[in-house]
Amino acid sequence: MNHPAAVMSRRAFVATGLLVASAAVGQIGCSHTSQAANIPDESGTLAQLSWADIAAAAQAIAACGSRQEALEAARLYGLIDDAGRLDPSGSKNISLSDERIAPTQIIGVYADTATAGGSVGLTFAITEALDQRGINTDHVNTGGWEQSALRAWLANEGLALLPDEVATSIIAVDKLTNNTGAAGDSSAVTVTSDRLWVPSLIELYGAADWFEGDQAWCNDIVNAEGHQYQRFSDGGITASSSLSSEGILKATYKGKPCEWWTRTPRPSDNVYFAGVYRDGTANAIGYLGGYSAGAIACFCL
DSSP states (O other), X not given: OOOHHHHHHTOHHHXXXXXXXXXXXXXXXXXXXXXXXXXXXXXXXHHTSOHHHHHHHXXXXXXXXXXXXXXXXXXXXXXXXXXXXXXXXXXXXXXXXXXXXXXXXXXXXXXXXXXXXXXXXEEEEESSOSOEEOSSSSSOOTTTTTTXXXXXXXXXXXXHTSOHHHXXXXXXXXXXXXXSSSOSSGGGEEEEEXXXXXXXXXXXXXXXXXXXXXXXXXXXXHTXXXXXXXXXXXXXOOTTSOOOTTOTXXXXXXXXXXXXXXXXXXXXXXXXXXXXXXXXXXXXXXXXXXXXXXXXXXXXX
């Protein structure tokens, strides 16, 4: 493993002081916009770097031998502060092929596993919905995320929206999801390999007892779909927290507030996927599979 300090010394942008930490934090789909050009503001360390620089930093972080070492490398790159929070990383825009400008932000460091093996350095969320559509064409969750129409769309049309400087650096990672739909236990949670995906309920809100009474058994399934990303734990997001002060989980599509999808099917039936309301609170009961909601896509470098 390259020692972070050695990697950093080779980076010209460190020597020239481009990695200046900022306390500004982007919001999911809710960045303030420049009145002059209606372009979301960029902030923090990411705003000072090219995507080639960011990919190089991600590769160096991924080369670390442990999460602790990876977090130290991320700190040296100016992506987290001394307390280990992601606040300094800020946000960076990408130009989509449909001429929209979409902010991105880091939601995790050393948090995902590459399909080819090993940890990846950085996980991002595109904080503007790539589209507003059903997760399936009909009101079903059968086949879960793996067989969903939204997954197929993100792998093709969704990926094609991204600029080449980002798309060519994206690493396929393993994602855990209930890929049955209506399910009896956590054996329904299996792995898919994805370059773009929407988060699971636990990746946003952490583990929780979403279901009670005769449906409490569903919690074991829903809580097996990964772990909460650091961006959201930093922001104080939990199932019972309502909203963080920053409104981290609010989203827009083409400038208008929208509900958005998670990839989590409700295990007790074959029609609903959990989602996120316009105010950022969880809809664990879910939307019908054919309902039109936003696709907040994540990716890894």
